[in-house]
Amino acid sequence: MSNHHKKLSEISYSVLDLVPITKGGSPAESFKNSLDLAQHAEQWGYHRYWLAEHHNMPGIGSSATSVVIGYIAGGTSKIRVGSGGIMLPNHSPLVIAEQFGTLEAMYPGRIDLGLGRAPGSDQSTMMALRRDPRANGQEFPQQLQQLRNYFDENSRHNRVRAIPGEGQDIPIWLLGSSGFSSALAAELGLPFAFASHFAPEYTVPALTQYRSQFQPSEVLDKPLAMAGINVFAADTTEEAHYLATSFQQQFLSLIRNHPGQIPPPVESMEGIWTEYEKALVMKQLKASIIGNPDEVRAQLQAFLDETGADELIINTTMYDHKARVRSYELVAEIAGMKG
Numbered sequence: 001m002s003n004h005h006k007k008l009s010e011i012s013y014s015v016l017d018l019v020p021i022t023k024g025g026s027p028a029e030s031f032k033n034s035l036d037l038a039q040h041a042e043q044w045g046y047h048r049y050w051l052a053e054h055h056n057m058p059g060i061g062s063s064a065t066s067v068v069i070g071y072i073a074g075g076t077s078k079i080r081v082g083s084g085g086i087m088l089p090n091h092s093p094l095v096i097a098e099q100f101g102t103l104e105a106m107y108p109g110r111i112d113l114g115l116g117r118a119p120g121s122d123q124s125t126m127m128a129l130r131r132d133p134r135a136n137g138q139e140f141p142q143q144l145q146q147l148r149n150y151f152d153e154n155s156r157h158n159r160v161r162a163i164p165g166e167g168q169d170i171p172i173w174l175l176g177s178s179g180f181s182s183a184l185a186a187e188l189g190l191p192f193a194f195a196s197h198f199a200p201e202y203t204v205p206a207l208t209q210y211r212s213q214f215q216p217s218e219v220l221d222k223p224l225a226m227a228g229i230n231v232f233a234a235d236t237t238e239e240a241h242y243l244a245t246s247f248q249q250q251f252l253s254l255i256r257n258h259p260g261q262i263p264p265p266v267e268s269m270e271g272i273w274t275e276y277e278k279a280l281v282m283k284q285l286k287a288s289i290i291g292n293p294d295e296v297r298a299q300l301q302a303f304l305d306e307t308g309a310d311e312l313i314i315n316t317t318m319y320d321h322k323a324r325v326r327s328y329e330l331v332a333e334i335a336g337m338k339g
Helices: 027-044 065-074 092-106 123-130 140-151 153-157 179-188 199-211 236-254 277-282 293-307 321-334
Strands: 012-017 048-051 080-087 112-117 173-178 192-195 225-233 288-291 311-315
Touching: 012 027, 027 048, 027 321, 048 092, 048 112, 048 192, 065 080, 065 092, 065 173, 080 173, 092 112, 092 140, 092 173, 112 140, 140 153, 140 173, 140 179, 173 179, 192 199, 192 236, 199 225, 199 236, 199 277, 199 293, 225 236, 225 293, 236 288, 236 321, 288 293, 288 311, 293 311, 293 321
Parallel strands: 012 048, 012 311, 048 080, 080 112, 112 173, 173 192, 192 225, 225 288, 225 311
Antiparallel strands: none
């Protein structure tokens, strides 16, 4: 994929947090846990802490993404905090410009705006959010242009202005799980983040398209690509596989159309899923790394060799908060980030 093989110590690492709500837990606890994780991630040298917009999901607490970004940024001091991503078709571009303009004014030089075009939910929820049943993400390039115009300092001459927002330099990333956003990011010369953590089979084609079609811009002179990956690291292989079963169960409940809170881990998934369901879950979670530090190191390097990513953003959904924090700590050690 990339001619220059990078070492794990040569790239940046970031955190993707969906603010997991566990069985028997509450959103209040989830937010405290996320802040605790962000404070540790900052201490260990992670580059960014991104939160994802999802709706109507009992196990995900980050639906009011901008609000959570403010909470995390307020409790940390130097790590970049942003959206991975805001689903732009769910919002008026003006409102997002104001929200992120506000965040950037409060936490200058630390806010990222990652944008996606999926609904981040199901059809009925999309209707409840957008009110327009015809919207299908095709208008995303126009909405993106409107949003970027609000940040432009020349927008002070317009009748409608984003205050705060106007004249602010907030990095915009395009996020994608298909070729649409990679092509758009290439055309506009914007950084691109690929959701390999749930769309593994499209990773290499999307990144190849992004790099080959990239047009230099005022923002970037060369492509900047981030790839998402699920990591379940623990001190032993057995423990890592045990901890990963919570995420597998959560994904299984999605496939069955009964999304739920994050369940406790189980000794074995056998008897919980059918062979067919197991195959579906495993296909979606192919870009998942499970193991002890040596296994995680080898698998991370293989993923980096395959993608040539400039940055990896790591999603770790676990039932036990301490185990989740430990997983990110192990990755920091493996990557040579920890002092």
